[in-house]
Amino acid sequence: MSSDNPATVAVPTNRAPAVSSRVVNFPASSALPAVSPTDAVAIDAREVNIFYGEKHAVIDATLGIPARSVTAIIGPSGCGKSTFLRCLNRMHELTPGARMTGSIRLNGENLYDPKVDPTVVRRRVGMVFQKSNPFPTMTIGENVTVGLRLNGVRDKAFLRERLEDALRKAALWDEVKSDLAKPGISLSGGQQQRLCIARAIAVQPEVLLMDEPTSALDPIATAKVEELMNELKRNFTIVIVTHSMQQATRVADQTAFFYLGKLVEFAPTRELFNNPREKQTEAYITGRFG
Amino acid sequence: MSSGIALSTPPPATPPGAVRVGQVSEGLRRWRKFKSALVAGLCLTCALIVVTPLALVFGYLVIKGVGSINLDFFTKLPVPHGETGGGVVHAIVGSFILIGLAALVGLPTGILGAVYITEYAGRRFASVVRFAADLLNGVPSIVWGIVAYAILVLPKGSPFSLGHYSAIAGALALAFIMIPLVLRTSEEVLLLVPNGYREAALALGVARWKIATRIVLKTASKGVLTGALLAVARVSGETAPLLFTALGNSGWSHGIRDPMSALPLQIYAYAISPYPDENRQAWAAALVLLLMVLVLNVGLRYATRDRLPTRPGTRGKKLSSAANTAATTAVTGGAVTVPQT
Ligand SMILES: Nc1ncnc2c1ncn2[C@@H]1O[C@H](COP(=O)(O)OP(=O)(O)O)[C@@H](O)[C@H]1O
Numbered sequence: 348m349s350s351d352n353p354a355t356v357a358v359p360t361n362r363a364p365a366v367s368s369r370v371v372n373f374p375a376s377s378a379l380p381a382v383s384p385t386d387a388v389a390i391d392a393r394e395v396n397i398f399y400g401e402k403h404a405v406i407d408a409t410l411g412i413p414a415r416s417v418t419a420i421i422g423p424s425g426c427g428k429s430t431f432l433r434c435l436n437r438m439h440e441l442t443p444g445a446r447m448t449g450s451i452r453l454n455g456e457n458l459y460d461p462k463v464d465p466t467v468v469r470r471r472v473g474m475v476f477q478k479s480n481p482f483p484t485m486t487i488g489e490n491v492t493v494g495l496r497l498n499g500v501r502d503k504a505f506l507r508e509r510l511e512d513a514l515r516k517a518a519l520w521d522e523v524k525s526d527l528a529k530p531g532i533s534l535s536g537g538q539q540q541r542l543c544i545a546r547a548i549a550v551q552p553e554v555l556l557m558d559e560p561t562s563a564l565d566p567i568a569t570a571k572v573e574e575l576m577n578e579l580k581r582n583f584t585i586v587i588v589t590h591s592m593q594q595a596t597r598v599a600d601q602t603a604f605f606y607l608g609k610l611v612e613f614a615p616t617r618e619l620f621n622n623p624r625e626k627q628t629e630a631y632i633t634g635r636f637g
Numbered sequence: 638m639s640s641g642i643a644l645s646t647p648p649p650a651t652p653p654g655a656v657r658v659g660q661v662s663e664g665l666r667r668w669r670k671f672k673s674a675l676v677a678g679l680c681l682t683c684a685l686i687v688v689t690p691l692a693l694v695f696g697y698l699v700i701k702g703v704g705s706i707n708l709d710f711f712t713k714l715p716v717p718h719g720e721t722g723g724g725v726v727h728a729i730v731g732s733f734i735l736i737g738l739a740a741l742v743g744l745p746t747g748i749l750g751a752v753y754i755t756e757y758a759g760r761r762f763a764s765v766v767r768f769a770a771d772l773l774n775g776v777p778s779i780v781w782g783i784v785a786y787a788i789l790v791l792p793k794g795s796p797f798s799l800g801h802y803s804a805i806a807g808a809l810a811l812a813f814i815m816i817p818l819v820l821r822t823s824e825e826v827l828l829l830v831p832n833g834y835r836e837a838a839l840a841l842g843v844a845r846w847k848i849a850t851r852i853v854l855k856t857a858s859k860g861v862l863t864g865a866l867l868a869v870a871r872v873s874g875e876t877a878p879l880l881f882t883a884l885g886n887s888g889w890s891h892g893i894r895d896p897m898s899a900l901p902l903q904i905y906a907y908a909i910s911p912y913p914d915e916n917r918q919a920w921a922a923a924l925v926l927l928l929m930v931l932v933l934n935v936g937l938r939y940a941t942r943d944r945l946p947t948r949p950g951t952r953g954k955k956l957s958s959a960a961n962t963a964a965t966t967a968v969t970g971g972a973v974t975v976p977q978t
């Protein structure tokens with residue numbers, strides 16, 4: 348996958364490579380699967396450019412995101428990670444003045460085809476946000492099924508089945524099964540975020556986008572969500588934006604490094620951190636900027 | 638005087654009269670305490686100024702009006718001038734009909750208008766609507782009465798004119814007072830709904846109109862309701878617009894195409910009447926009107942209380958809703974007393 352990444356960037360030459368001083372270390376037992384070239388590509392983004400008015404926020408990004416795996420997007424703040432993520436389910440269209448060129452295909456279908464309804468795209472590509480946002484007027488149960496109910500599903504038995512399935516997949520069922528009628532916002536921060544994950548997967552999307560989903564959580568809640576991602580990737584294609592390189596090494600099968608709006612490098616996570624091909628990647632992961 | 642490197646540095650000596658950081662002189666501390674108490678006292682005074690008129694109006698109405706309140710007052714029609722007894726049931730029912738019709742037209746229009754400008758409209762159109770609503774909120778209510786009179790009452794005033802005084806004309810005049818009020822209060826609370834909820838719903842593939850109604854409006858429902866109650870309370874005491882439209886009616890007539898009585902109209906008629914018994918009934922009617930608004934307010938709040946047991950900030954909301962109730966009733970209290978002054 349990484350081999351068809353054309354992005355190359357002028358590299359500052361006055362820096363000596365600091366190969367010996369990696370700040371990111373893999374856990375001893377880490378067994379990250381390498382991305383094999385036979386993995387099916389779920390999201391095929393080509394020459395994606397995104398503008399906010401005059402501001403060119405994402406520049407010529409081309410990458411193929413493999414199905415049923417976790418792909419991390421890292422990079423310094425403001426480099427366009429969220430912007431890129433949000434164009435994967437056309438959320439950026441809600442921002443006044445935002446424009447996008449290029450193409451994004453989900454399992455072969457062009458998400459930006461004029462005939463495609465953006466709400467249908469968003470049903471297929473779900474999203475979890477930095478700040479957990481369960482609906483305050485709804486119970487835990489209602490929060491999980493809201494996506495189905497507001498899309499016209501009335502069948503009680505089916506809703507009940509989806510409710511339990513989504514909560515189990517979000518590793519929340521055992522904690523809340525007797526409290527389904529309590530308000531969603533009565534849960535702890537980490538539970539709320541997992542509730543939001545349950546809400547997103549209850550509509551059975553193909554892809555789950557997560558924009559810094561643990562940056563507001565404590566370490567224990569973070570560990571739970573990371574563990575969850577490992578489970579979820581059996582059923583979903585996951586793309587996660589994270590500002591934590593450690594998190595990328597823990598959860599991601601492959602990692603994309605963005606810098607100043609450009610995709611600098613996209614490679615299997617272990618390769619990107621142990622053996623970056625680009626000097627800028629190396630500078631970033633060794634902590635020399637960002 | 639000691640200086641230099643020491644593990645625990647002794648506090649540097651200060652020249653007499655000087656003040657060290659973190660420590661203030663006794664005089665300054667007292668001055669600060671005084672300022673703090675002054676501001677708190679000022680705020681308390683202002684809060685009391687909000688509540689006091691309600692207490693005064695209510696107390697005065699009770700003293701002057703409670704003697705004339707009996708079962709007949711709520712069940713009987715007025716008796717001929719000069720005779721004692723009788724009641725104002727026609728005006729009570731008329732008020733309910735007029736306010737109900739006005740709310741039926743005014744509340745949805747104001748609320749949905751607010752939803753449009755917060756959820757759909759571009760910035761420019763939203764600010765045009767907001768500006769128009771602000772101007773309309775400053776239009777004296779008598780002007781609405783005259784406008785409704787010209788369009789809906791005068792023969793040939795417009796194709797819609799009935800050619801005579803009618804409850805419909807009165808209700809519409811009240812509705813048009815409510816619309817800009819409801820629109821602005823609803824807009825304020827809709828804007829307070831965090832964008833995260835809209836985004837979360839969008840990311841679930843929910844249609845825009847469902848997000849607007851089932852997520853945003855529902856989240857803001859408490860505040861929208863407060864605005865609606867405020868508007869209802871405001872028009873309940875309106876007299877001037879009804880003088881030109883519903884006109885009043887001393888008999889039992891509740892066709893909405895006919896002239897209709899209402900409590901404020903009855904209060905006005907009785908207050909300027911030369912008969913002392915009718916003057917007394919004016920006080921009683923004013924008391925009933927105020928109580929009606931109070932009951933409506935408390936009742937609706939109870940009916941729409943939190944279905945979900947724990948909500949953050951419930952305490953704060955309860956406190957402020959008590960203040961709101963006081964404010965709404967004070968608003969009507971003020972309007973009710975206008976005809977008597
Ligand atoms: N709504 C917006 N309007 C204008 N510029 C924006 C907007 N959102 C983001 N940007 C700009 O686009 C760039 C990328 O932003 P973003 O994707 O949020 O970065 P990241 O998520 O990597 O921190 C930043 O320079 C930011 O200032």
Ligand SMILES: [Mg+2]
Pocket residue numbers: 428429430558
């Ligand atoms: Mg971001």
